[in-house]
Amino acid sequence: MTDQPTDIVFAALKQMQANGVHLRGSLDSCERLRATASAASAAPRTVSRAPQPAAAAPASAETRSRPENAPKITFSIAPEAKGRESVAPVSKSGSSEKSAQLNALRGPVLACTKCPHLVQSRTQVVFGVGNPDADVMFVGEAPGADEDLVGEPFVGKAGQTLTKMIDAMNFRRADVYIANILKCRPNTPPGESGNRKPTHAEMDVCKPYLLRQIEIIQPKVIVALGGIAVEGLLGIDKAGIAQMRGTWKEFRGIPMMPTFHPSYLLHNPSNTEKRKVWEDMLAVLERLGHEITAKQRGYFLAK
Template sequence: MKPELAAVYHELLRRQKAGEKSVYLSDETLQVLRDVAAAAEAEAPAKVEPVAKEPAPKPKVTKPSRPTAKMANEIPEVPAPPSVALPDGTKAERMKFLREKILSDDWCQSQLKPGKKVVPGIGSLEAQIFFCGEAPGAEEEIEGEPFVGPAGQLLTKIIQTMGLSREAVYIGNIMTYRPPVPGPVGNRPPAATEMAYCLPYLLAQLEIIQPKVIVALGKTALDGLLGADPKRRMGKIRGHWQSFNDISLMPTYHPSYLLRNQGLQAKRHVWEDVLAVMEQLEMPISEKQRSYFLKP
């Protein structure tokens, strides 16, 4: 407190204690008070108006990106396909040799993420039907078995509706490993070079099993077997018999297509292809089976 103001303050305090309720102030004293007040106001920090805070931006949630065409092209140079010479012996002995060769393939192993598995085919060595897909997915490379995810569960239902069991047929893929993708999730179709590398393993499985019919599940699998054809359309070729290595080949939609297209027509198309396979193998077909997925 400035000396002038302190003197006035103490004098007023003294007079209040003395019982005085009013006091006369000279013009000089009033001017001192005015000067002190003006000086105090000038020295006071400027009043800062509070700045309205902008609302904090909402955290951006990024969905896992699906593999793009650019990602699909970022494929390492694939080595020459392996040579597979099956030994003499029983089907079981030859398949044991082949599975060990597939599971120990250095290139296939190098394409896997830690903890994932190579996926050879599985099923009866006496199977008449070989269901062939394109490549393992996320669930398959964990289990080391083809078609165990949602699409595989639907394939199992189709097989059971045929009057067969999963153990009575053979199920496999052209690829023995899941095509790697840059991110933690997602799938991409295998490249032609990747399928070409794994094709000898598929041919060896066919040589051992000697099925009467191959069911190609989806266009990618069909392209892997017959060679890519940009003019090929599943909507036109499905249900029409083809041939691969002198084995009857029936193209049909992949089960994942049915998971995306729940309409009755899509289900009937696949079932008609299945009925054609059953007729080719002279399997018994009931009227109930023939009427599945028909419009009422």
């Protein structure tokens, strides 16, 4: 019988030798292998299994659900992954599913052509960035020129201000989720530069994408950045952000904190205005049950 691999090789070598090829050494080696293989196959087979680990104990209540006021940031992210939405946090269950759901949404959004006038002028669609399992979601109105170029929300000067704000809250950008209502940069008339505010009609067309992002992420708090974002989210005509900021609203059952757009602080950089925004962020931290240091409580207060 030549069903063993060594038998097949041996037969082939024999054939080659018959054709005049000098193969004595190879035939000897192969013969030894055949002997070893047939001895092994003749021996009774014993299957030894490593002891199986005991069935995993059911998760304790503590591991099943995170207490409301537990520190949130319990996962680590490689520095180069910071700020990318593909980051895979490890702290909360379901985050990889959320990541997969966001990725499934991303394709259609990036290819969206619902607004021909914006498709013509945009460099790319700006989807959103951050932790798919974030507790806090920052929502702005629309990408500006910098965001349109980079493909990430809040990366220009206003974005840097937002990042500082996030840092001061003891988060990293990769811990929170950042998105806009409108995913494409509002076009500007030929020859004009700067950023145009999105219209309510434009936001209404694009808003389902943001709603789906919120539905997937299920943040504990939404921070609406600026009056236009508040108007777009709540579907109201005039937000009056100066009056509305600092007071909790609700968006589809999620507590929402309206505050000034970071660009407002670029134009009004006094400590008084910064303090207003910072108090809004302190309220967010309190709502999340995060510990707030005395130093944090004192930011932008007159000495």
